Amino acid sequence: MSDQLDRDFFDRPVVEVARTLLGCVLSRRSADGEVAVRLTEVEAYAGPLDPASHSYRGRTPRNAVMWGPPGHAYVYFTYGMHFCVNLVCGPPNTASAVLLRAGSVVTGSSLAASRRPRSAVRDLARGPARLCQALAIDRALNGVDVCGDPDGPLRILAGDSVPAGAISAGPRTGVSSAKDTPWRFWITDDPSVSPYRVHVPKRRRPS
DNA sequence: CCAGCGATCGCCT
DNA sequence: GGCGATCGCTGGC
Numbered sequence: 001m002s003d004q005l006d007r008d009f010f011d012r013p014v015v016e017v018a019r020t021l022l023g024c025v026l027s028r029r030s031a032d033g034e035v036a037v038r039l040t041e042v043e044a045y046a047g048p049l050d051p052a053s054h055s056y057r058g059r060t061p062r063n064a065v066m067w068g069p070p071g072h073a074y075v076y077f078t079y080g081m082h083f084c085v086n087l088v089c090g091p092p093n094t095a096s097a098v099l100l101r102a103g104s105v106v107t108g109s110s111l112a113a114s115r116r117p118r119s120a121v122r123d124l125a126r127g128p129a130r131l132c133q134a135l136a137i138d139r140a141l142n143g144v145d146v147c148g149d150p151d152g153p154l155r156i157l158a159g160d161s162v163p164a165g166a167i168s169a170g171p172r173t174g175v176s177s178a179k180d181t182p183w184r185f186w187i188t189d190d191p192s193v194s195p196y197r198v199h200v201p202k203r204r205r206p207s
Numbered sequence: 208c209c210a211g212c213g214a215t216c217g218c219c220t
Numbered sequence: 221g222g223c224g225a226t227c228g229c230t231g232g233c
Contacts, residue, residue, distance in 0.1 A: 043214070052214075062229060079215050080226030086214090099214055118217085129215050174214055197215090 002157040005147045009156075010070035011090035018044040018098045019185050021087070023162040025106060026146075027155045028135035035112045035135050037103030037125045038159055041186040041193045043172045045086070047096040051177040055095035066095040071147040073154055075132075075139060082129035083138050087146060087156065101128045101173070101184070104192040127194040162187055173197055 002025060010017055027036040045053040047066075054063045054076065065074040070090035074097050077083055086097035103125040105112050112124045112134040125131040132138070137154065146156045169182040173196055186193045 045214075054214080057230080060229075076214085077228070078213060080213095080228075082215050082226095084214065101214085127215070133216095172214070176213090 002159060004150060005071075005156050005158060007069075007071045007147050009147065010087065011092075014044045014046050014089040014094075014096035014098060015183060017087075017089045018042045018183065019167060021098055021100075021156075022167060022185060022187055023159040025157040025159045026100065026103060026135065027107070027157055028137060029153055029155075030136050032136070033108055033111050035108035036106050036157075037131065037135065038106050039100060039103045040190040041102035041184070043099040043101055043185070044183040045097050045099060046183075047094045050096075050181075052172060052175040052181075053096070055097075059095070063095070065143045066097055067093055068143070071145060071156075073137075073141055073144050073146055075137060075142040077139060078129075083132040084128040085132055085137050085141070099128060100131060102126050102186070102192050102194045103131055104190070105134065122191045126192050170196065 021039050021042050024039050025036050026039060027034060047053055047055050050056060055066045059067050065072060066088055069092055070088050072088045074086040074088055075083055086099045089096045089098060105124050116124055116133055125134045141154050144152055144154050146154050166188050168186050168188045170184050171179045171182055172184045
């Protein structure tokens with residue numbers, strides 16, 4: 001078994017944290033059992049100066065957790081049906097966070113599959129909302145400490161370190177602003193990495 | 208107060 | 221590769 005990361009891990013520049021999180025393990029324990037994924041794809045969001053960040057327009061009730069201490073989960077609801085999970089990074093009060101976009105299931109694959117019955121194994125946590133579905137992450141986990149509580153419902157654990165040469169970088173997915181900032185990181189050629197999609201603004205249906 | 212739209216996914220062709 | 225589902229945050233009025 002691997003050790004839980006400590007708070008200091010997150011008290012660093014967000015891009016460095018993002019790269020280092022690749023290969024680490026996110027474990028979710030619930031009444032049903034445990035599901036854990038090895039992280040294969042992440043994105044860095046750098047706080048109020050980053051136009052793509054939820055904290056860009058300042059503190060709101062939704063993003064309040066981003067201004068809290070590092071090493072906590074920021075869970076948000078989007079598109080009227082999906083949850084996504086971030087890990088808050090330091091230094092404190094910089095409101096930066098890493099979005100966890102994809103992983104491969106390493107523990108509890110049958111439980112994960114029961115939560116996503118139509119999903120192929122490689123797709124169980126392939127995408128930020130699928131990852132939350134496979135791990136049963138929802139609003140109830142917003143703000144939980146992932147590195148300071150060994151008995152917590154959501155923990156981040158050390159994994160095999162990923163060599164720098166095995167990491168790719170590119171623009172963040174589905175983000176309309178700052179598309180020249182290569183702050184999406186993934187393990188090169190890993191099948192659980194989500195397909196890249198450029199942001200396409202939606203047109204309203206003509207009446 | 209409320210219209211617009213998003214760090215998406217799954218089903219359809 | 222296109223499109224509909226579905227809801228709460230945000231900012232403009």
